[in-house]
Amino acid sequence: MNGSTPIHVTSLLIASSLVFVTLFFSYWQKLKLEKETIISVVRAVIQLVAVGYVLNFVFGYKNPAFTTLLLLFMTFNASYNAAKRGRAIKRGLSISFLSIAVGTLVTLMILILSGIIRYEPYQIIPIGGMIISNSMVALGLCYKQMAADFKNKREEIETKLALGADILLSSKEIIRDSIKTGMLPTIDSAKTLGIVSLPGMMTGLILAGTSPMEAIKYQIMVTFMLLSTTAISSFISCYLSYRGFFNNRKQLINRPEN
Amino acid sequence: MSFLEFSHVSFTTEDQSILKNLSMRIESGDFLSIVGPSGSGKSTFLKLCCHLISPTDGTISFKGKNLNEFNPMELRKQIAYCFQTPYLFGDRVKENLEFPFTIRNLPFDPERAEEFFSLFQMSADYLNKEVKNLSGGEKQRIALIRSLLFNPEILLLDEVTSALDVANTKIVEQVIASLNKEGTTILWITHNPEQSRKHANKVLEIENGELRSLEAIR
Numbered sequence: 001m002n003g004s005t006p007i008h009v010t011s012l013l014i015a016s017s018l019v020f021v022t023l024f025f026s027y028w029q030k031l032k033l034e035k036e037t038i039i040s041v042v043r044a045v046i047q048l049v050a051v052g053y054v055l056n057f058v059f060g061y062k063n064p065a066f067t068t069l070l071l072l073f074m075t076f077n078a079s080y081n082a083a084k085r086g087r088a089i090k091r092g093l094s095i096s097f098l099s100i101a102v103g104t105l106v107t108l109m110i111l112i113l114s115g116i117i118r119y120e121p122y123q124i125i126p127i128g129g130m131i132i133s134n135s136m137v138a139l140g141l142c143y144k145q146m147a148a149d150f151k152n153k154r155e156e157i158e159t160k161l162a163l164g165a166d167i168l169l170s171s172k173e174i175i176r177d178s179i180k181t182g183m184l185p186t187i188d189s190a191k192t193l194g195i196v197s198l199p200g201m202m203t204g205l206i207l208a209g210t211s212p213m214e215a216i217k218y219q220i221m222v223t224f225m226l227l228s229t230t231a232i233s234s235f236i237s238c239y240l241s242y243r244g245f246f247n248n249r250k251q252l253i254n255r256p257e258n
Numbered sequence: 259m260s261f262l263e264f265s266h267v268s269f270t271t272e273d274q275s276i277l278k279n280l281s282m283r284i285e286s287g288d289f290l291s292i293v294g295p296s297g298s299g300k301s302t303f304l305k306l307c308c309h310l311i312s313p314t315d316g317t318i319s320f321k322g323k324n325l326n327e328f329n330p331m332e333l334r335k336q337i338a339y340c341f342q343t344p345y346l347f348g349d350r351v352k353e354n355l356e357f358p359f360t361i362r363n364l365p366f367d368p369e370r371a372e373e374f375f376s377l378f379q380m381s382a383d384y385l386n387k388e389v390k391n392l393s394g395g396e397k398q399r400i401a402l403i404r405s406l407l408f409n410p411e412i413l414l415l416d417e418v419t420s421a422l423d424v425a426n427t428k429i430v431e432q433v434i435a436s437l438n439k440e441g442t443t444i445l446w447i448t449h450n451p452e453q454s455r456k457h458a459n460k461v462l463e464i465e466n467g468e469l470r471s472l473e474a475i476r
């Protein structure tokens with residue numbers, strides 16, 4: 001943190017007035033988001049303070065098994081959240097866990113084998129966190145799209161089933177659309193990197209005093225890893241979850257909506 | 259042994275009883291017209307026949323074997339179902355007619371498609387037409403061809419002529435009647451009283467989910 005400016009708690013308290021802007025708009029426009037905004041802000045502060053202490057501890061505790069355990073814990077939490085987004089998905093939690101775990105494992109392995117990062121907690125935990133949270137968002141989108149499609153495209157699926165098609169062939173378009181929906185935000189944000197926004201990691205590094213040329217190298221790595229992770233996780237989750245919309249007699253069943 | 263047999267079949271959803279204790283037999287080569295008011299359970303009856311849904315009570319058997327014992331995909335290839343509103347997928351007609359071949363891992367046979375085009379008095383040029391440019395009547399005929407390409411043993415028709423004009427209705431009726439003469443068993447839902455008796459040898463009346471009558475008329 002050679003060039004960074006330390007932030008005082010009082011400065012943060014003043015900055016918290018920005019939350020009132022959100023509350024004002026919510027109240028003014030009757031969005032009814034006041035309660036949710038307050039809860040999210042309080043949660044964010046508590047979680048970040050906690051994670052600050054935990055990371056301080058973890059980074060000093062260089063046991064790889066502990067780092068792995070922490071990654072698994074993060075994966076589980078992300079899976080739980082993704083599954084909540086996809087209530088219509090049967091076995092949502094286990095499918096999410098497997099998809100996120102495989103996506104994270106493959107991406108981290110490539111990054112480690114290429115020598116970009118080392119299996120050290122101060123590198124693995126923040127990078128793993130980015131990967132896992134990105135997968136979680138992608139999965140939530142996949143599930144939402146899939147549940148909506150299975151509801152709205154009933155006719156199309158039943159037509160294909162009635163012709164004697166297997167459930168995979170009958171659902172192929174839906175699976176494809178759902179994977180796309182999960183991946184598109186990451187692809188779109190990659191397209192506009194540096195033009196629309198300076199992404200979080202790069203901004204963080206620059207604020208911490210890293211030269212922009214060094215910071216973009218990290219950002220390029222992050223872009224690659226997020227693309228690969230969303231692709232892997234979306235692919236696995238969609239191909240595992242479509243079956244839950246059929247029974248063992250290959251009939252389309254009604255699943256609860258999200 | 260009956261060709262298709264319903265034995266005490268009921269179908270209930272979470273909040274509604276759609277078919278109640280239906281028992282009946284359909285013989286091979288029958289032409290059965292199914293009549294009854296809207297919402298009486300006619301479409302559910304057809305969906306049960308091709309195993310798109312299963313009875314919540316009772317059994318349905320085909321050639322003496324419970325439908326649950328069949329491979330659902332193989333069964334549906336023998337019992338074809340045409341929906342009231344035809345759904346054509348993809349961009350072109352060809353994709354729809356290729357689909358039954360893809361399911362069977364066979365290469366597409368355009369000659370076979372052309373035979374059916376001529377049967378339905380359509381030109382072979384339809385193969386490359388865009389789905390979005392087709393009229394309701396054309397869509398319905400393409401959907402019928404898609405179901406007929408591999409000669410199903412039973413053809414289930416759910417008000418397939420309800421959106422067709424007189425000329426198109428006549429063409430479809432003629433094709434269906436000729437298929438029946440060649441041995442295909444037909445189960446046809448219709449609201450038209452004249453149509454229900456024109457070619458059928460049996461008329462089934464369903465009301466409020468119950469079998470009101472099964473009349474042999476030929």
